[in-house]
Amino acid sequence: MTLPHVHIIGTGLLGTSLGLALRRAEYPVTLSDQSPTAVRLAADMGAGTAAEPSTADIVVVATPPDVAARTIVAALDTWPEATVTDVASVKTAVLAEARTLTGDPVLARYIGCHPMAGREKSGAIAARDDLFLARPWVVCSDEDTPADRLAAVVALAEATGAAVVHLDPEFHDSAVARVSHAPQVLASLMAGRLKDMPADGVALAGQGLRDVTRIAASDPGLWTQILAGNAAEVRAVLADVRADLDALIGALDLEPGALATIAGLFAAGNEGHDRIPGKHGQAPARYSSVTVFIDDTPGALARLFTDVGELGVNVEDIRIDHATGIKLGSVDISVIPSAQVTLTEGLAARGWWVPEAAIDTEGRE
Structure with missing residues (x-):
């Protein structure tokens, strides 16, 4: 053909x-x-x-x-x-x-x-x-x-x-305002708070900040055009976010009932997060996490994943966080809950620094 x-x-x-x-x-x-x-x-x-x-x-x-x-x-x-x-x-x-x-x-x-x-x-x-x-x-x-x-x-x-x-085009624009355009705005606004922050403070940044601001490096000119093209939908989403922010800011006065407001906003975030599709577009799944500390040296990750494979455990997701000032990092390995103990104990037995393994071992002694 x-x-x-x-x-x-x-x-x-x-x-x-x-x-x-x-x-x-x-x-x-x-x-x-x-x-x-x-x-x-x-x-x-x-x-x-x-x-x-x-x-x-x-x-x-x-x-x-x-x-x-x-x-x-x-x-x-x-x-x-x-x-x-x-x-x-x-x-x-x-x-x-x-x-x-x-x-x-x-x-x-x-x-x-x-x-x-x-x-x-x-x-x-x-x-x-x-x-x-x-x-x-x-x-x-x-x-x-x-x-x-x-x-x-x-x-x-x-x-x-x-x-x-x-x-449908209208549904598309409404959807991308929530899953793409507004998240870009929020990431950029959060990253903007770092612009005049002293370097010693920025050095404390961890994976959470990196996750939130990763897309803030995007092209300002392109995103100006995108927001102008989908202005009404993005404005509606940001207005809702502003209402929640106003509620949270007011709750931080810590008057009676404030803690319930704060907890409710975070609970709503939990519910929304749980609707994000999982692997391969499947329904969201809950995984257990095994944290391994590794040296930031060539081949370290390869050896770690070789050992994970030899233990017969499938990696569902990973996240890497780098320590500040030293060549050390942590790898959070997401696995199905039934594989957590196998992976934790197996990696510890192979000499990997797995904090959870030490806690489990102390608990059984």
């Missing part, structure tokens, strides 16, 4: 990563960008051929959100037989603007998409061919979408290793 020719407009992180993934799947890919340097870099990285083709089967618009609609309409005009899609992180505003620029019959060839993948780094140089692997890829279609065009876009998404999810 001959794979469709895909033309990608925009060779930033997503466009270049998509080109790399599709070339790995042997799709013919051409690339274009307003920046000659950017498109040459993407081509040099193997994401496709730098060219503006006369024909294309699928055109993917991977430009910044604030120019996505205009680029989509231009692509529909330039390639009148092609299916046009995009990777913008907002869908309703892009579709509404496109409708003001062209008619519905033309837009029948447009299918909005949003791969839920990214990095805190930007540009072609940060691209990876596995960026979309096992990540949700939202496809926004309706009953009027031609079945053959929809199938081609779904096949393209699946060729990258992504898992296709069909959503």
